[in-house]
Amino acid sequence: MLTFSAPDLTAFTTRVFQAAGAPDLVARRVAEALVDSNLVGHDSHGVIRIAQYLRDKAEGHVVPDAEPEVVQATPAIAVVDGHWAFGQVSAQFALEQAMRRARQLGIGAAGLRHAWHVGRLGEYAERAANAGLVTHILCNSVAARVVPFGGREGRFATNPLAWGIPIPGRPPVVLDFATSVVAEGKVRLAYTAGKSIPDGWIIDAQGQPSTNPADLYTGGALLPFGGYKGSGLALVVDLVGALMVGMGAPALPDSTFGNGMLIIALDAAAFGAADAFARDAAILADRVKDCPPAPGSQGVMLPGEPEAATRAQRLSNGIPIAEGTWATILEAARSVGVEFEAG
């Protein structure tokens, strides 16, 4: 295992995307988003994506110097066309559109179409919460890997959703999860490591429960979390987070690749209970946190706490990256003429 400081990794990643044709601000924005995912422990959304993003650029899927644009608007909503800019740039732009409206009217929304991979939803939810706003974010994607409850063929992507809620005087609540039982990356990790996976994650090509991760890649599928509830939320994400804002869904014929996204922002202060909220939200968070632990549990973690703890730890001790992963990243960087330099 190698270890890197966040600033070194950010500077390196920025140079990679600059070399790939991204304007300076875009390269920096994508680099910071990837490294932030590493910092909070979601390495599947971190710098491991560099090679994929460079391939996406080479194949013309992502347009590094494209600029997102508002194509439809009311005082309360905006629809943003990403024009296939890096998703982190488009989603950030859409978030700002929703936030500005929420500050004026108490609620605002932004739909995003033609966005490349927007990355980790929790990043946006956390940023808005740090700026004092509540957000709810729905995002769909392209690979039909998740079965609807009662079915045996993939129809949904892992269709995540997120909530960010500022808690006055405390870190925000940041809830960000896939509507599948687990992210595909965890199955892939077990597969590469030759390990079995827990029951209840996947089914095989015949629709039977399986603990063999290889079955996912030979006609199997991921299960939705929480049975019909998670399955229903996955459908909602496709309908409201994508089709409604002008993007497709993997179960549709001839669907466009990319992420569809809906961001709803709310200003708690506009709802007339700001003083009570400021007082009671922190008390409620304490009361939930102070719940006696279940047998074998380390106790209750609030949504966002594991990520905040990992960030603190990795800012001090560095970001661990496996040697094989790092070799792949270096190879990709060299394809655009960039070498890593420690600061």
Add this chain to the structure above:
Amino acid sequence: MLTFSAPDLTAFTTRVFQAAGAPDLVARRVAEALVDSNLVGHDSHGVIRIAQYLRDKAEGHVVPDAEPEVVQATPAIAVVDGHWAFGQVSAQFALEQAMRRARQLGIGAAGLRHAWHVGRLGEYAERAANAGLVTHILCNSVAARVVPFGGREGRFATNPLAWGIPIPGRPPVVLDFATSVVAEGKVRLAYTAGKSIPDGWIIDAQGQPSTNPADLYTGGALLPFGGYKGSGLALVVDLVGALMVGMGAPALPDSTFGNGMLIIALDAAAFGAADAFARDAAILADRVKDCPPAPGSQGVMLPGEPEAATRAQRLSNGIPIAEGTWATILEAARSVGVEFEAG
């Protein structure tokens, strides 16, 4: 088992609430809401509530002739004070506030405080969808029966959430569920019937998994659905669906009884993809529905389909009510001088 027609049951229930002091329109609104829950098969939210509502009125918790009022507003949001009117009246009023704003601006929201029991969220989601609008509804309640993930004491109510989505040319998608694994009513049913319950529903007072429903009523608690994901959503419902709009939560000291509620309404047409949505939403619903069934499954049901099927069946064949339940309802009705009459 007795059987009643929906019109007979509605007329009877209307007379009961009229006799309890509710204005005609209020009595009719509450009666229709209760009977509609019976019609769609959610009998726990049906006429079985009559006795409870009459007690609530006698104890002064619900004020049958109170009128809900907008106490805070912007062009995009409204905060409604229910003034302890019947929750069905207040929530209906709040829904209309959110819908009117969504029609003008593409999105609108209504918060509701001081609401008595609002009933089944799916009713509101379905009504808005039938009027062409998307809704997302969060609602908290008062009994701390659900543990946060990793804990062993109740902190949340069953805190349901709902989505309603109009699907052009098809019945709407209506997703409505508790953030606990099951509603408390199902555990109570098993308890009364002397049956055991599946593993994974509840823990006992020591935090150990239990299949004995009695354990819920001797210090045990319900588990959240989907582990940390459902637990996180339950917290979101308390924070955004209640504290933000000026209501309390059961884990807070001295919390006010009642339901807190947030309704977000969206007009898909405002997002500039109405034609594509009209075409693709139905295709997507078909593709999900046509998924080959998992072994042992009857196939995929879309959210709202089981309720629609039960409604069609009960409109034809009547609403079944157990004799013991009916005796309790009749006794409550007689306490306000009302007898049942078949039409």
